[in-house]
Amino acid sequence: MWLHIDPSSGTPIYRQIVDQVRQAVASGVLRAGDRLPSVREMAVELAVNPNTIAKAYQELERDGVVVTPRGRGSYVADRDHGLDEAEAIRQFTEGVDRLVAEAYRLRIDRKSALRLLAERIDEAERRRSGE
Amino acid sequence: MSDLAISLQGVTKRYGQREALRQVDLAVPAGSIFAVLGPNGAGKTTLIRSLMGLMHLDEGTGSVLGYPLGPNYPPRSLKERIGYVAQQPALYERMTAGELLDLARGLHPRWDGQTVRRYLDLFSIPRDLRVRQMSTGTRAQLALTLVMGGNPELLILDEPTLGLDPLHRHQYLQLLLADSVEAGRTVLLSSHDLHQIERLADRVTILVEGKLTLTGAIDDLKVTEKRIRIAGDPTEADLLAVPGVRRAVKEQIGWLVTASGRADELRASLLQVGGVKAVQVYDQSLEEIFLSYVG
Numbered sequence: 001m002w003l004h005i006d007p008s009s010g011t012p013i014y015r016q017i018v019d020q021v022r023q024a025v026a027s028g029v030l031r032a033g034d035r036l037p038s039v040r041e042m043a044v045e046l047a048v049n050p051n052t053i054a055k056a057y058q059e060l061e062r063d064g065v066v067v068t069p070r071g072r073g074s075y076v077a078d079r080d081h082g083l084d085e086a087e088a089i090r091q092f093t094e095g096v097d098r099l100v101a102e103a104y105r106l107r108i109d110r111k112s113a114l115r116l117l118a119e120r121i122d123e124a125e126r127r128r129s130g131e
Numbered sequence: 132m133s134d135l136a137i138s139l140q141g142v143t144k145r146y147g148q149r150e151a152l153r154q155v156d157l158a159v160p161a162g163s164i165f166a167v168l169g170p171n172g173a174g175k176t177t178l179i180r181s182l183m184g185l186m187h188l189d190e191g192t193g194s195v196l197g198y199p200l201g202p203n204y205p206p207r208s209l210k211e212r213i214g215y216v217a218q219q220p221a222l223y224e225r226m227t228a229g230e231l232l233d234l235a236r237g238l239h240p241r242w243d244g245q246t247v248r249r250y251l252d253l254f255s256i257p258r259d260l261r262v263r264q265m266s267t268g269t270r271a272q273l274a275l276t277l278v279m280g281g282n283p284e285l286l287i288l289d290e291p292t293l294g295l296d297p298l299h300r301h302q303y304l305q306l307l308l309a310d311s312v313e314a315g316r317t318v319l320l321s322s323h324d325l326h327q328i329e330r331l332a333d334r335v336t337i338l339v340e341g342k343l344t345l346t347g348a349i350d351d352l353k354v355t356e357k358r359i360r361i362a363g364d365p366t367e368a369d370l371l372a373v374p375g376v377r378r379a380v381k382e383q384i385g386w387l388v389t390a391s392g393r394a395d396e397l398r399a400s401l402l403q404v405g406g407v408k409a410v411q412v413y414d415q416s417l418e419e420i421f422l423s424y425v426g
Contacts, residue, residue: 007326010414012350040313047304048330049164050312055350 002029005046013048017056022065025076028127036066036074136161136285136317137182139200142191144177144341151177153341155191159319159334164311166328167321169338170425175321176218178338179289182319183215196285211239214278218289220270222262228273229258232280239281246310250276253306254299267294275303279310286311288320292327300324304331325418335417337424344424349417356420357397359388363408373400378423389423 003020005013024030036042039057043050057074060066067077103113137159144152151174159165169175180186182195184205193200198209205213222231228251236242251258254272256265265273271294278286286307292300304327311318322328328335329349336346345352361370362385370379375392390397394412401410415423 005330007329008416008418010353010416010419012353013330014350040309043312044305044309046330047301047308049333050308051333052330052350 003042003046005048014052014056014059017053018059018063021056021060025065027124030076031128032076032078034076036076038073134161135159135194136163137165137193137195137319139193140191142178142181142193143189144174144181144186145189150341152181155338155341155343157193157336157343157346159317161317162312162315163333164308164318164320164331166332166335167319167338168323168325168328168335168421169321173338174341175338176289177341179287179319179321182287183213211241211281212284214281214283214286216271216274216278216286216288216291218293220274222270222273224263225261227259227261228256228276231262231273231277232258235277235280241282243280243282246282247276247280250279250306253302268296268299271295272299272303275306282314284316286316286318286320288318290321290323292322292324300327307331325416325421329417337421339425345420352417352420353414355391355393356415356423357390357392357394358413358415358419358423359390359397359401360411360413361386361388361401361407361409363406365404365406369404369406370401373397373404376401 002024003017005016007013009016011019021030021036030036036057037045039050039053042048042053046053057066057068061068061074064077066074068074099113099117102108108116135158137157139155139157142152142155142157143150155174155178157178167175167178177186181188181200184200188200195205196209196212198205226234232247236244250256250272254269254276256269256273256276260269262270262273271291275291291307292303295303307318308331310316320328320332332349334346334348335352337344347355365386367379367381367386370376370386370388373390375397376388376390378389380387388401398410398412401407
């Protein structure tokens, strides 16, 4: 399993799962149409309470990352089309704020930060369009 | 049937002058995995033993799977529905695993031989192994096998994974989850392993000196229980006057505050306090939340 749970983190476990699935989708590790393990499978594999997994899946579904056609299994959706633009921007800004703080801490200047971001976007796009 | 597998109201237990449990109210939803946390001597084992009818209560009422606590508690018909593993399970030292299982089968009308065979296989416990030859970890595994064979509706586990190495602990918890949740089984457990509880439990309660100090869903607690770093030189009294603030500790630079509430509201009200220059709110792990109530 490519998910890693860190119970010593202050981040609730369902949120760790949501974040990691999102990252896997964004980076092309998971592709549209891929089937996620069932709630039970994932709960047993990770030794995590199934309600926690179910909560993560519900959030992923509400955000349009995952679809559950006729309630049978969870599949990676085509894109985050379920979100309206304002909410998408709000969620993205949260991540950007974290990056800005890290850039300041690590003395990464504006130019390097923007270059790195562009490189990573290019790389993720290449990987998603590959195969 | 009621939605609560266990409910207690105002339960008090005294040992001489000392109150081991003080006015404990507890509500364990059916089908949930509920963890009782607390430092040594906080009353966890007393609480668990009361639920098993192994202890006379001085005050309070309650019920387990619909049966009221009281003089004739627990009736035989209820005992069959509860699987109880004590902290150091008393297993007959001279018996073999197989002999113990045969004995347990005789006591349980709903014995599930298939589950037992599966567990013995997974745990690699030979039927002819004598208890006195078993390691602490193997004893814990056998104790789980014995109760799961009885197909209980309610599992009560006192420090169940003590003595298991990390690999076998993970396997133990996987089995517990796999075989409890779909069966709708309620699990009440006590543990010191907070990382394990964080994964496993729906709800936790923290017992300190016989009193329940905090009860809730783990995810909710993580949203509301915050650690806050404050720059500036406010007074302790002013900080403690802010709603939700439980503790303020002066540090070399500024103050460290523990508080319950929403991050944005706490930040806003702390910024109003005289002398406060900056406020940083941090999330806490279950372990940090625990320490903030117990320490």
